[in-house]
Amino acid sequence: MTPEGYWESTVRLEASSEWFSGHFDEFPVLPGVALLALAAEMVKKQCREKGRRLKVFGFSKVRFKRLVFPDDALHISVAAMPSGNKSILDFHIICRGETVVQGFLKAFEEEGSEKTF
Numbered sequence: 001m002t003p004e005g006y007w008e009s010t011v012r013l014e015a016s017s018e019w020f021s022g023h024f025d026e027f028p029v030l031p032g033v034a035l036l037a038l039a040a041e042m043v044k045k046q047c048r049e050k051g052r053r054l055k056v057f058g059f060s061k062v063r064f065k066r067l068v069f070p071d072d073a074l075h076i077s078v079a080a081m082p083s084g085n086k087s088i089l090d091f092h093i094i095c096r097g098e099t100v101v102q103g104f105l106k107a108f109e110e111e112g113s114e115k116t117f
Contacts, residue, residue, distance in 0.1 A: 001080060002077075005079060005080050006077045006078060006079055006080060007042060007043065007046045007077070007078050007079075007080055008075065008076065008077045008078075009042055009075075009076050010073055010074065010075050010076070011038060011073075011074050011076065012071060012072065012073045012074070013030065013034075013068075013070065013071075013072075013074075014070060014071060015028060015070035015071065017070070019031065019034040020070060028069065028070055029067045029068060029069060030067075030068035030069070030072075032062075032064050032101070035064070035068065035074075035093055035100065035101045036059055036062070036101075038074065038076055038093065039076060039078055039091045039093065039101075039105055040056040040105060042076050042078055043056065043078050043081060043089065043091075043105060043107060044056065046078075046080070046081070047081055047109070052081070052109055053109065053110040054081060054107050054108070054109055054110070055107065055108055055109075055110050056105060056106065056107045057106050057107065057108065058105075058106040059103055059104065059105055059106065060088070060103060060104045060106065061103045061104050062101060062102070062103030062104075063101065063102055063103060064100070064101050065098070065099050065100060065101065065102070066095060066098050066099065066100045066101075068095055068100055072095045072096070073095065073096075074093050074094070074095050074100065075093065075094045075095070076091070076093050077091065077092050077093070077094070078090070078091040078105065079091065081107060081109070084109075085108055085109045086107070086108040086109070087106075087107055087108070088104045088105070088106050088107075089104065089105045089106075089107060090102075090104055091103060091104070091105050
């Protein structure tokens with residue numbers, strides 16, 4: 001967690017990753033849906049660690065700006081889920097100092113979550 005209230009993580013996907021399978025065999029690039037999945041999974045994981053179950057139900061104003069290739073290191077940054085049951089969270093993914101994708105992730109907390117703050 002950053003002082004600005006963002007959850008951050010870094011990930012590197014190898015060429016053998018399932019995400020690259022069948023997506024331009026001679027010139028593998030990471031599909032945009034994989035980038036969105038990484039941002040969503042990061043938020044859900046952070047919430048699980050706090051005893052909260054989060055459901056991502058959409059994205060908005062998503063802008064893809066750069067291709068991602070095997071072995072690129074991705075820096076993922078997502079606004080922390082505030083208390084409350086529904087939110088729109090700013091996110092962005094950076095590679096080599098350049099924005100890969102940015103936008104907003106829509107999420108809500110599922111009923112029955114244990115809140116541990």
